[in-house]
Amino acid sequence: MNRNKNFVSFVIGLLLIPIIVGVLLSLLKVFTPVSIKFPSIFEIYRDFFKSFSDKDVILAFLSTAKRVILSSLCAVFIGVFLSFLLNWNKRIWNFALPTIDFLRSIPITFFIPAFAILLGVSSPNIIWILAVIPSVLIILINVSEGIRQQNQKRLHHFYIISGSRNKLRSFFNVTVFEVFPFFISGFKIALSYSIVVVTVLEYMQMGNDVGLGRMVYNEMEQLNYSRVYSIIILVGLIGYALNLVLNKINLKYE
Amino acid sequence: MPLEINNLTFSYSQNQNVFQNLSLEIKDGECVALLGFSGSGKSTLFNLITSLVQNYEGSISLQGYENTDISYISQSATDMSFPWKRVISNIQFPLKLRNRLNEEKQNKISTLIKILKLEHRLNHYPSQLSGGELKRLSIASGLVYSPRLILLDEVFTGLDFALKWELWSFIKQEIKSLKATTIIATHDLDEAVYLSDRIIFINKNKTIDERQVLIEQTENLNIEDALTSKILVTAREQTLKLYKEINNE
Numbered sequence: 083m084n085r086n087k088n089f090v091s092f093v094i095g096l097l098l099i100p101i102i103v104g105v106l107l108s109l110l111k112v113f114t115p116v117s118i119k120f121p122s123i124f125e126i127y128r129d130f131f132k133s134f135s136d137k138d139v140i141l142a143f144l145s146t147a148k149r150v151i152l153s154s155l156c157a158v159f160i161g162v163f164l165s166f167l168l169n170w171n172k173r174i175w176n177f178a179l180p181t182i183d184f185l186r187s188i189p190i191t192f193f194i195p196a197f198a199i200l201l202g203v204s205s206p207n208i209i210w211i212l213a214v215i216p217s218v219l220i221i222l223i224n225v226s227e228g229i230r231q232q233n234q235k236r237l238h239h240f241y242i243i244s245g246s247r248n249k250l251r252s253f254f255n256v257t258v259f260e261v262f263p264f265f266i267s268g269f270k271i272a273l274s275y276s277i278v279v280v281t282v283l284e285y286m287q288m289g290n291d292v293g294l295g296r297m298v299y300n301e302m303e304q305l306n307y308s309r310v311y312s313i314i315i316l317v318g319l320i321g322y323a324l325n326l327v328l329n330k331i332n333l334k335y336e
Numbered sequence: 337m338p339l340e341i342n343n344l345t346f347s348y349s350q351n352q353n354v355f356q357n358l359s360l361e362i363k364d365g366e367c368v369a370l371l372g373f374s375g376s377g378k379s380t381l382f383n384l385i386t387s388l389v390q391n392y393e394g395s396i397s398l399q400g401y402e403n404t405d406i407s408y409i410s411q412s413a414t415d416m417s418f419p420w421k422r423v424i425s426n427i428q429f430p431l432k433l434r435n436r437l438n439e440e441k442q443n444k445i446s447t448l449i450k451i452l453k454l455e456h457r458l459n460h461y462p463s464q465l466s467g468g469e470l471k472r473l474s475i476a477s478g479l480v481y482s483p484r485l486i487l488l489d490e491v492f493t494g495l496d497f498a499l500k501w502e503l504w505s506f507i508k509q510e511i512k513s514l515k516a517t518t519i520i521a522t523h524d525l526d527e528a529v530y531l532s533d534r535i536i537f538i539n540k541n542k543t544i545d546e547r548q549v550l551i552e553q554t555e556n557l558n559i560e561d562a563l564t565s566k567i568l569v570t571a572r573e574q575t576l577k578l579y580k581e582i583n584n585e
Contacts, residue, residue: 235415245404
């Protein structure tokens with residue numbers, strides 16, 4: 083019964099997306115100055131559905147999605163590893179925190195020159211590698227918070243029932259599970275950051291010339307606004323699909 | 337003497353001592369109830385015995401006990417379960433960690449589940465249990481590995497009297513069958529007189545008071561009859577009188 087209710091809510095939520103997007107775009111059209119030709123919602127949706135049969139759009143979509151997934155997975159691997167390493171001891175974390183906070187405050191675009199020297203501006207990997215940096219920091223902060231907030235009484239109970247104080251054992255049996263909700267929420271934010279960084283860097287014509295960000299730039303150059311917004315909807319679709327996967331994983335552990 | 341504490345002095349901060357030269361001896365298989373005002377350090381004493389808290393002065397000696405022989409069941413049943421594991425896995429968990437989940441232990445698990453009335457909850461998660469069921473789960477997982485030293489920290493607080501009585505009877509039988517040395521921290525006089533052989537007090541000097549109540553437990557009496565028996569009624573009155581005296585000094 084509960085599962086049915088959840089499914090109905092999910093379907094209603096799904097149907098609401100095009101309606102909300104439609105309302106937002108219509109409002110934009112109403113309030114845009116007359117001198118700018120803003121496309122109608124029908125034109126945008128027409129181009130959106132057309133794009134599913136457009137080979138170039140599909141290639142750009144897959145390319146952007148691949149970069150987002152690569153950067154997110156890499157961020158998870160590095161972020162989680164660093165979190166546990168830095169939180170092994172409270173003193174180590176205290177040493178590391180100023181650097182983490184310092185790096186968090188720097189916009190990712192400022193790292194472009196350094197990475198451009200290392201990888202080359204036209205390197206196809208530069209985009210996802212740059213997207214890894216903010217994502218790692220977000221996961222690091224979230225997972226570390228989870229480690230520090232883990233239930234000490236439960237940990238103590240584990241030590242008693244296991245009859246040992248082996249830290250590695252308690253890590254795999256308790257800490258990993260206690261930290262999981264923090265990890266998922268960090269991963270979701272990191273994913274959004276990843277999408278933003280990847281598409282913006284594509285838009286800035288970094289890396290090779292395939293990607294949704296680059297496509298938005300090209301279509302804007304040609305004043306083809308209905309296509310610009312239809313591609314923006316596709317970017318949202320990547321985020322939505324990846325979040326759906328994360329929610330499924332989270333449900334398994336709830 | 338299996339549990340011997342000598343001149344224990346401990347403080348969380350420099351200014352205030354939780355204990356000041358506290359000494360305590362508990363015989364093998366003895367069940368002792370520990371009474372004291374709120375904040376007198378009963379839980380801290382358990383944390384010190386189980387080595388969760390260290391950096392104390394004095395000595396705590398657990399002769400003949402391994403780390404694996406100790407069970408500590410606290411009042412917070414939520415903290416004593418693993419929310420990502422089902423009820424049955426929570427009960428089996430201590431044995432799995434010790435690689436001792438054999439047929440004999442499976443029988444022990446079945447018995448515990450039956451007595452603690454958790455049969456219909458085995459495939460549920462702890463978050464789906466009521467407060468009473470959670471307490472029963474924590475008792476099951478605390479006793480499943482047959483500990484020899486049991487620490488009960490206000491375990492029965494907040495339960496209705498019928499469930500409380502049921503659990504007291506069960507715990508009393510378990511302590512007896514395991515021949516376990518037990519310390520019970522409680523504010524409940526009935527619990528103290530029904531379960532323990534001796535009642536001791538933490539006084540305002542933050543040490544164990546010299547005065548104590550010895551109880552000669554009667555066998556084969558149901559809980560209602562035991563609690564109204566002359567021995568336990570007298571012990572209860574004596575305990576109350578001493579408790580008042582110690583707190584007013």
